[in-house]
Amino acid sequence: MRKFFEKFRLGLAIIVTKLTVFGLRLLGRGGTSLPGKIALKICPDIFFKLSDKFRIIMVTGTNGKTTTSRIIAGMLDKAGLKYITNKSGANLASGIATTLISALSLTGRPLVRTALLETDEAAFRTIAPKLKPEIVIVTNFFRDQLDRFGELYATLNSVREGIQGSPESKLILNADDSLCASLGQNAPNPVIYFGLGDEVYPEEFLIANADAAYCINCKSRYEYLSSSFGHLGHFKCPNCGYERPVAQVECTQVLDYDNISSTIEIKLPGEKFAAKLALPGLYNIYNALAGTAVGHMLDLKEPDLVYVLEGFECGFGRMETLPVNGRDLKLILVKNPTGFNQVLKYLLTQKENCVVGFAINDKLADGTDISWLWDVDFEILSFMQNKVRGFFVSGTRAEDMAVRLKYSGIPSDSIFIKHPDTELIDSMIEASKENETMYLLPTYTAMLDIRKNLKKRFNLKEFWE
Known part of the structure; x- marks a missing residue:
């Protein structure tokens, strides 16, 4: 039985x-x-x-x-x-x-x-x-x-x-x-x-x-x-x-x-x-x-x-390149100081003008304690500052991210807070030129939201496919 x-x-x-x-x-x-x-x-x-x-x-x-x-x-x-x-x-x-x-x-x-x-x-x-x-x-x-x-x-x-x-x-x-x-x-x-x-x-x-x-x-x-x-x-x-x-x-x-x-x-x-x-x-x-x-x-x-x-094909949100209005949007998941530092060091290899965005959430899947942002070496962005048309921040902790960038030496007039993430994407598109690259670095739940919106707007495949 x-x-x-x-x-x-x-x-x-x-x-x-x-x-x-x-x-x-x-x-x-x-x-x-x-x-x-x-x-x-x-x-x-x-x-x-x-x-x-x-x-x-x-x-x-x-x-x-x-x-x-x-x-x-x-x-x-x-x-x-x-x-x-x-x-x-x-x-x-x-x-x-x-x-x-x-x-x-x-x-x-x-x-x-x-x-x-x-x-x-x-x-x-x-x-x-x-x-x-x-x-x-x-x-x-x-x-x-x-x-x-x-x-x-x-x-x-x-x-x-x-x-x-x-x-x-x-x-x-x-x-x-x-x-x-x-x-x-x-x-x-x-x-x-x-x-x-x-x-x-x-x-x-x-x-x-x-x-x-x-x-x-x-x-x-x-x-x-x-x-x-x-x-x-x-x-x-x-x-x-x-x-x-x-x-x-x-x-x-x-x-x-x-x-x-x-x-x-x-x-x-x-x-x-x-x-x-x-x-x-x-x-x-x-x-x-x-x-x-x-x-x-x-x-x-x-x-x-x-x-x-x-x-091989990159994974969902892991250096994923998406065609958006004649530009390449690179989605790169960030979730801890060491991984974030490696992504920033990768950005330093960028040779042409670009736009950089951050979407930082503090939900359970992201980690509710975002103090780890202060362990990330954002100061190295000064090495590429003349190539970045603007730094855009969004997410539930956008203001914290903006403060962290300011303390790393990024001028306040180069940092733009955008809510919701649809406005973030629109602003990054507007700030960039055709054929340029937009780098967007989200935490996990922010990545899910952004990917969902991008799928609707630009007819992308589902993230689970």
Whole structure:
């Protein structure tokens, strides 16, 4: 009787979820999270029940999850594997439940065998042991949304617990991140590390970062042979000897680097090749290396790896370029100091005149404490001030953002507060000229609102597509 009841609950969860997704899509809503919430209410152990139906690949970490997932999706395509993925970035338990159920028939039969799941760091702790992923990719750890995640090491320990509950998963870890690399210490899991070679660093304006300045084992201060950004680099503890592990997937040279793309040399076991990445930015080099590690694990060869790296499509709001009134609007999600700093450093590579906008919200999904804006190095915008036609701010904390820009040295008459976001977009269009680029840096909920309005006005595809 109990078996019948459990089977009934799973079947009911599948049917109700599919109907909810269908109804929400008819209303023009995403239908990415609510259906999964309903499924988890009906069948709380649904992840256990679905774990044997899919080959699971999970991507977690503070920054780069969505872009890394897009690159891995390209690798799966090239390997000829059909898969389901939470492309919209709905990476909590509810979004993952919706994604997996959408890949089932009404009778519970999987329509595809592989599931690529971007997973929130806090949610990973409980979801991973239930889903038993075959591959786990961890991008990095940085300070992020203190009101939701808490202290940095709490986030690290959440992921560590998830991995300890998944002893058979193959791990792909960032060798340059002392926190991320520590997940491979004494773990029974097979591990592949990725990272930048010693002194491979194409940018200037290096910013010191104390997120993880001290050894995770003995608390002595790390020494660095070289560094890339934040606490990433070739670290070594002079006391206990903990150091950056050898990377099996490594960027050995940055051959070309500008505001459009990067050309890098990648070394794998037994081979080396160059690829012109489809996205610019140092952080995207790390994302490309993580994706390459998965491609290598799938036995893809150099031509296929290069094809994916040079042609993958950017994720929703992650360096997404949208055509707007004869201009390019680049949407770049910002959510924590380290990621924001990397985006600002990317802006410094802009050679032509442009317009820069910020949309800062303080809703739960953004983090209600926006004091982190004062940890962002907006002062470096002075290096490009003569190329920016105007700085526009919007969102529920637009005034706070305007004050932060003023204190960074931006003249008050170059800062424009615009409400609502439709006026923000119109003002940025008006301030720019045809064929110029408009950069818009929103927090998560602001990005959702802006993307929805842009979709209506300019007939763009839905964010979940």
